[in-house]
Ligand code: ADP
């Protein structure tokens with residue numbers, strides 16, 4: 001039983017305000033319990049909080065104010081409080097920020113409003129049309145539970161007027177019900193497993209792990225199309241049979257309708273969705289239903305990890321290597337690592353699925369901390385594509401041309417056969433640089449240390465850091481000469497021009513996140529392509545993520561060297577992953593695909609590893625290098641990012657921190673920097689980074705906390721801690 005506090009008892013409340021500590025209040029009339037969501041006065045305001053423990057006391061008790069009211073029927077569960085506390089310790093972010101992540105549902109504490117819902121009535125319909133019978137069947141499947149009009153008409157595939165007609169005859173009852181209704185029930189046996197080959201053993205292992213309960217992490221590795229989704233859906237099915245809840249995380253951009261449709265085919269209903277695109281009403285409904293158990297299966301973006309599940313049995317992190325799982329604002333966290341933490345606290349299974357796992361997960365499996373399951377080939381007849389490099393040094397391309405003759409001939413052959421080609425270039429916009437041909441001036445963002453990128457569709461220059469835009473100037477801002485501003489290098493929009501010139505007959509589609517006003521528009525375009533509505537697809541990173549284009553048989557990587565520039569130690573891993581993901585788009589159906597990588601350095605070890613396909617050898621070489629350098633996953637790192645409008649101030653403060661490194665030296669850690677952060681200026685703030693490197697077993701967080709507590713940052717300087725930074 002959770003502790004109860006009687007009216008007037010001192011209680012400690014954690015609020016969502018950045019105060020740095022739990023505050024004392026008096027329990028309200030009727031008392032309150034540990035974990036209760038409450039509203040408390042804070043100065044002139046009322047804020048959200050959670051009863052975190054008994055009050056501390058030790059000061060003028062007469063001044064302690066009472067809790068205003070208890071907000072929700074269900075308290076925060078003990079394991080959720082433990083998770084938030086551990087996540088806060090691990091990421092070194094205030095507990096209040098963690099609480100805010102887990103209460104991102106509007107209207108907590110508001111009495112549930114009502115809406116019209118529908119259930120089966122006693123009367124017979126006046127006329128039994130097909131549409132009407134479908135509505136009645138759907139309601140029968142709900143077994144007496146009420147459904148909203150939108151859900152009912154969507155599930156039965158009828159217009160809302162059909163339902164209204166049934167209401168008139170009394171065959172369907174319309175009534176008021178609380179807004180927060182349970183989600184449609186899912187049936188784990190609806191379609192039944194259909195695993196084959198390697199999938200069977202992998203599915204059995206996961207099902208057994210879920211059935212046994214308790215914590216465990218499995219790395220499910222298999223090329224794109226090998227059936228990873230098919231396999232982990234069986235683990236979800238077992239979780240549903242056990243009456244526990246399942247959560248599948250997808251990289252935000254890949255929350256495709258394709259996935260929802262698949263789940264519906266397998267389980268008879270869609271999972272609940274949680275991401276930035278859902279309405280605030282949905283957000284609140286899901287938040288409540290997850291707590292009450294009225295949502296059995298949630299598919300979501302990384303923040304879904306902070307939902308108050310009643311009884312979580314399984315977390316799947318699909319495309320676990322994806323960098324979008326790392327949040328780098330307010331709270332710096334990696335959803336993959338937080339999933340493992342949450343699972344270890346609540347005693348549930350984690351599945352990390354990927355064709356190209358992160359080196360972290362690969363190493364954890366190698367060390368025996370994670371179970372590893374491999375799916376060998378692609379499902380059915382589909383094979384991984386043949387991969388070749390095109391040596392660009394031999395191609396002698398004229399300037400302002402990026403498609404080699406070799407690649408062009410392959411594309412032509414595809415167009416002639418009615419197959420699709422994808423030209424991949426990870427650069428949004430028309431050209432990455434705009435330069436004045438008279439004086440050499442490059443147009444940069446006024447507020448960031450970044451070049452402005454020309455976007456012809458928008459007819460503007462855009463800063464990819466802060467989103468600022470300005471019109472393309474006629475005269476150079478520096479030397480004032482007119483008509484000399486010229487684009488340098490290719491972006492996807494410029495590729496589209498070259499493609500239109502060279503393949504005038506082909507239908508071309510450009511897939512770049514900025515070209516679509518909404519996720520829906522992007523989904524539509526993806527649907528059009530999948531249905532064969534384009535011959536040549538030009539795309540950025542978003543095409544690498546899990547979309548299924550059955551007619552695609554050729555992938556041409558315009559610049560395979562792009563990710564290998566720079567000094568980032570993760571560059572090899574990232575390029576390897578991205579190239580294999582992109583190449584994996586080719587040849588998903590019965591036709592074998594080809595991937596051609598244009599490179600000026602085809603002898604580079606990473607390019608050779610990508611072509612050679614001996615993945616284990618690549619990972620081993622990469623692991624050996626990281627081990628030698630003592631960096632993750634074989635050592636620990638943290639970034640301290642300082643930012644301020646005043647450049648001298650950030651460097652001074654950073655320098656002062658670096659000098660006072662006693663607490664770090666005591667654990668054998670080293671400090672590097674201050675140095676300009678990977679992005680040195682954003683939105684007018686100068687950014688400086690200190691990197692801390694420690695041995696694997698060192699108590700890094702405790703030392704960091706002690707180190708940072710020595711110096712209070714000046715008022716306009718912001719400090720953020722980034723444990724396990726993406727780049728180092
Ligand atoms: P991955 O998640 O590894 O990319 P998927 O699970 O999406 O692979 O499978 C690729 C395609 O093959 C999907 O269209 C899927 O429906 C199909 N598929 C995979 N395994 C089977 C199977 N055992 N029976 C029928 N279809 C399958």
Ligand code: ZN
Nearest residue numbers: 445448463466
């Ligand atoms: Zn900017």
